[in-house]
Amino acid sequence: MAGERQYEFSWDFIGDIAQGRPNLGNMTRIEVYRLFQYTLRDVLEQSYGTEEADRLLYRAGFLAGTELCKKFVGRCESLEEFVKKVEALLIDLKIGVLRIEEMQRDTARFVLTVAEDLDCSGLPEAGHAVCNYDEGFIAGVLEFQTGRPFRVREVDCWCTGDRTCRFEAALAGETV
Amino acid sequence: MKGEFRSESVEREGSPPSAELAGRVVRAVEEALKLPHPAPADEALLRDVEGLDSLLEEIAALREFSLAMARGELDYGARHRGVVIGALKGLQANLRHLTWQAQRIASGDLDVRVNFLGQFSEAFNSMTDQLKGTLREKDRLAARYKDLSDHDPLTGLYNRSAFQEEAARLLTDELFRERSSALIMSDIDHFKRINDSFGHQCGDEVLRRVSGLYRVGLRQEDIVCRYGGEEFLILAPGISAGVARGIAQRLGDAVREMRIVWEGSPVAVTASFGVCALPPLGQDGFTLRFLREHVQIADLNLYRAKHGGRDQVVGGDCDDADAGAECCGPEN
Ligand SMILES: [Zn+2]
Numbered sequence: 281m282a283g284e285r286q287y288e289f290s291w292d293f294i295g296d297i298a299q300g301r302p303n304l305g306n307m308t309r310i311e312v313y314r315l316f317q318y319t320l321r322d323v324l325e326q327s328y329g330t331e332e333a334d335r336l337l338y339r340a341g342f343l344a345g346t347e348l349c350k351k352f353v354g355r356c357e358s359l360e361e362f363v364k365k366v367e368a369l370l371i372d373l374k375i376g377v378l379r380i381e382e383m384q385r386d387t388a389r390f391v392l393t394v395a396e397d398l399d400c401s402g403l404p405e406a407g408h409a410v411c412n413y414d415e416g417f418i419a420g421v422l423e424f425q426t427g428r429p430f431r432v433r434e435v436d437c438w439c440t441g442d443r444t445c446r447f448e449a450a451l452a453g454e455t456v
Numbered sequence: 457m458k459g460e461f462r463s464e465s466v467e468r469e470g471s472p473p474s475a476e477l478a479g480r481v482v483r484a485v486e487e488a489l490k491l492p493h494p495a496p497a498d499e500a501l502l503r504d505v506e507g508l509d510s511l512l513e514e515i516a517a518l519r520e521f522s523l524a525m526a527r528g529e530l531d532y533g534a535r536h537r538g539v540v541i542g543a544l545k546g547l548q549a550n551l552r553h554l555t556w557q558a559q560r561i562a563s564g565d566l567d568v569r570v571n572f573l574g575q576f577s578e579a580f581n582s583m584t585d586q587l588k589g590t591l592r593e594k595d596r597l598a599a600r601y602k603d604l605s606d607h608d609p610l611t612g613l614y615n616r617s618a619f620q621e622e623a624a625r626l627l628t629d630e631l632f633r634e635r636s637s638a639l640i641m642s643d644i645d646h647f648k649r650i651n652d653s654f655g656h657q658c659g660d661e662v663l664r665r666v667s668g669l670y671r672v673g674l675r676q677e678d679i680v681c682r683y684g685g686e687e688f689l690i691l692a693p694g695i696s697a698g699v700a701r702g703i704a705q706r707l708g709d710a711v712r713e714m715r716i717v718w719e720g721s722p723v724a725v726t727a728s729f730g731v732c733a734l735p736p737l738g739q740d741g742f743t744l745r746f747l748r749e750h751v752q753i754a755d756l757n758l759y760r761a762k763h764g765g766r767d768q769v770v771g772g773d774c775d776d777a778d779a780g781a782e783c784c785g786p787e788n
Contacts, residue, residue, distance in 0.1 A: 360560065360563075360565065364567075377571075377572075379549065379550075379553035379556075380553065380556050381549060381552035381553055381555075381556060382552065382556065383556070391552070393549045393553065395546075395549075395572075405537075405538075405539075407537075436537075436542070436545055440537045440542070441537040441538040441539050441541065441542040442537065442541075442542035442545045442546070443539075443542045443543055443545065443546035444545065444546045444549045446545070446549060
């Protein structure tokens with residue numbers, strides 16, 4: 281990469297919202313969030329192709345999942361306690377309704393769903409899953425607690441006609 | 457358009473009119489949706505209808521998925537997509553999550569809440585609330601029964617078995633494990649005489665008052681139990697027999713100075729004490745035998761105090777628990 285980095289993530293970029301937006305506050309609309317994500321996705325795809333754009337979103341999601349857990353959840357004694365906190369946080373921040381369907385401790389495989397997802401719920405059917413950012417996000421969340429690298433794949437998505445997004449997670453290197 | 461049955465191929469000469477063909481297509485779809493075992497739509501005529509095959513295949517997948525769900529096969533993996541199957545997948549996801557929630561409850565987490573599936577979630581949540589309430593009540597009752605079964609109802613002091621449990625806990629505690637401790641056995645003098653002269657109610661009052669004195673006269677870490685009728689056993693962890701002797705003497709003073717008036721008459725009460733040193737726990741750790749042997753020595757010293765004229769303390773004159781000393785060693 282040429283030169284020094286200017287945008288290595290830090291919570292400073294989130295800024296002092298109370299001071300910066302005394303009248304508008306810390307809320308915006310989903311349309312704005314999606315406008316941002318899908319315009320960025322548009323230009324990423326144009327510049328790097330679909331697959332690479334998906335990969336970049338996955339990586340950004342991973343970073344977001346990790347940072348969010350670092351700041352709002354912290355590592356927990358048990359996986360169950362951690363999951364409970366993450367569920368509560370995602371509802372609190374209105375990111376989506378996370379639900380665990382399956383947790384195989386021995387093989388570290390998870391199946392989980394996110395309903396009312398921030399990225400895709402309500403989008404027209406596209407015939408393919410779109411929540412690459414969420415995939416990375418969940419991978420980041422799981423790695424944060426377990427210390428092990430996960431690979432997450434969205435198997436059902438609102439955009440494939442399913443009413444809830446379903447993700448399968450397994451340790452990286454194993455087939456999801 | 458995909459799935460259009462008025463395709464060119466069926467407008468050939470000699471073909472049945474469109475209305476008839478449409479009717480057969482509708483029947484094939486209807487059968488696929490409604491009959492338990494629909495016949496395959498393999499009439500040559502229908503084979504030409506573009507998209508019908510894949511439509512029927514999707515309906516078949518929908519049937520299979522619905523039937524699997526009806527059978528309760530929550531792991532059924534539906535490959536097809538679309539709103540109807542998607543809605544079923546949503547239901548499947550809810551049920552699968554519910555299974556997980558139930559597993560969480562089974563493992564003891566009663567804070568699980570369901571916020572979907574309408575009336576069902578209300579029932580589910582009220583079930584976990586009830587369960588939580590019931591368990592809380594059970595814990596409360598268990599604690600109360602434990603308390604009742606651990607304590608002597610008259611004096612509120614530990615009974616023998618609770619004393620043994622507590623002694624085991626204290627003597628193996630990091631704080632006291634490697635230190636000497638002491639046992640004090642105490643008996644109210646001429647208790648039978650008090651009972652005979654003033655009645656059993658007065659005897660009970662004496663027991664209660666003496667217990668109260670022992671309770672306030674001891675350190676927080678000491679434990680005391682009603683060992684027998686008018687006999688008390690005290691464990692003072694982490695102190696030498698010599699220090700315990702001092703404590704016993706103070707308790708004896710307090711008993712002697714206690715003022716009890718029963719039906720207008722003063723009741724004179726004194727107590728005797730036998731002290732015994734408890735060495736630090738050996739390799740075997742805590743055993744009931746270890747405790748019993750030392751209680752016997754304290755009891756022997758109490759016997760000596762009685763014989764020596766009562767209202768006195770015997771034992772604890774020598775401070776070395778390992779010395780096998782006359783007064784308090786196990787060899788005596
Ligand atoms: Zn999705």
